Amino acid sequence: EIDTLLSDLNSAAILSATGAHWEEDNYDWWAxxxxxxxxxxxxxTLARLDPENALIPxxxxxxxxxxxxxxxxxxxxxxxxxxxxxxxxxxxxxLEPDxxxxxxxxxxxxxxxxxxxxTVRERSELQIDVSEMLQDEANNLVFTRTGSNEGMMYYTAYVELYLPVPEIEAIDNGIIVDRRYTLEDGETVITEAQVGEVVQVRLTxxxxxxxxYVVITDPLPAGAEGIDPNLQTSEQIGTRPGLDNDNPLRYGWGWWYFGEIEFRDEAVNLYADYLPAGTYEYVYTIRPSVEGVYNVIPPTAQEFYFPDVYGRGAGSTFTVLPAEE
Known part of the structure; x- marks a missing residue:
């Protein structure tokens, strides 16, 4: 029976490359x-009954x-x-590694x-540049330990790759993120706008x-700036929208989970300490100011401490046309 229980627990675990946990189907607040x-x-339970379980770290x-x-x-x-x-x-x-x-x-x-x-609390960080890697063949990164079996050795390896914006495709590694530019009606999707026109950005x-600890970054088109529709001026860094009683969904659905929202020159950043499972939408506006055709870096979302839990939208272009005379 214990083996069956342990097997059920292993099967029910929710995994990422560097984290594992379990979630309740239904919450019992009384309990x-x-x-x-x-x-x-x-x-x-695992520490007592199955201390060699690979999930534990x-x-x-x-x-x-x-x-x-x-x-x-x-x-x-x-x-x-x-x-x-x-x-x-x-x-x-x-605490007694050897x-x-x-x-x-x-x-x-x-x-x-x-x-x-x-040295148990010390950590090391390394960076390997692409120029140091072998081309067109496998590169081998190997971690080894010798000595006693006392203590754990933790390590994580990440690869960062930069692509031309038109070649970037959407990725879903535990988070799905999508961005649409629309007219102010929120329905008509657009890929171009005139200088001075107000464009709505819908981030899902x-x-x-x-x-x-989720971080969402939505880069702005180079020829546009984020604006506060209430003040008709640039939003101040570190502020977040307040509830509009006349239109509570003005900023989308679930934006209140984001404890801090930053409007910067190059991007809008959203931070949430905790996001329960679900779908969220944040709506804001931008104003094109410089004519041109711009590559727009896709939006990204990730867990800050578990960056392998990651989502990315697709790359796109946005055209800023001359203002009507």
Whole structure:
């Protein structure tokens, strides 16, 4: 029966490359259950019954990121998280590492050292430029450790690739993001506008599973600037829209989850500490000011601490025409 239970837990886990957690189908507020508390309870179960489970390190990562301002949201979450993490550190020797590590790239050593209780909180970061990579053949990044089995070794590798805007296609790695330019009616999609004309931008974000610390960036066309329709002037950095009682959906649906919204010269940035699963829309306006045909960098959305959970729209062009005389 225990093996069946563990198998069911493994199957129900929601995974990304660097995080794993479980979500409740239905919330029982009387029992004070939350996704974070349930994840902590399952972590404690795995630490006791299946300490070699490959999910555990990623569950620990997710549980640490689930804190808001350095703490979990409820006393239930805090109690279970502390118990689970304590049990995990006991069986893993997390704070008592004793091993040597080595990192090679195409057989060349690029990092090495010793993990000990004195260095357990240290971290290293490396960057490899494209010019250092082999062309038209596989590049090998290898992490090895020697010595005792005490303590865990955590590592993450990311690849950043920059493409010409017309070649950029939409990507869905756990978040879907899409942008449309429309007339002020919000329905008529456009790819061009005249200098001085007001253009509505509709940014849609679909989140299949709840996420923490989400950052959304929507670059502006080079020939346009973001505006505040109320003030008819540029929005101030760090402000967020207020509720319009006459038109509560003026800024779209779910914008209130974004604790900070920044209008910058080159982009609009939205930040959310927590986004439950669902569809969100943020609506704002821009005003074209310089004639030309512009490549528009696609919008992106990602979890700040788990950047592999990532979404990107497609690249596009936007034309700014001369103003009517």
């Amino acid at each position: 004070m259950n939350t996704d974070t508390r349930s994840t902590a309870i399952i972590l404690d 990623n569950v620990v990562r997710w549980l640490m990121i689930a804190r808001q301002g350095g703490i979990w949201e409820t006393t239930q979450e805090t109690a279970w998280a502390v118990m689970a993490l304590t049990d995990w550190m006991t069986v893993s020797g997390e 091993y040597a590590y080595n990192v090679t790239f195409n057989d060349d050593t690029i990092l090495q050292g010793d993990a000990t209780p004195a 974000v679909i989140v299949p599973n709840s996420l923490h």
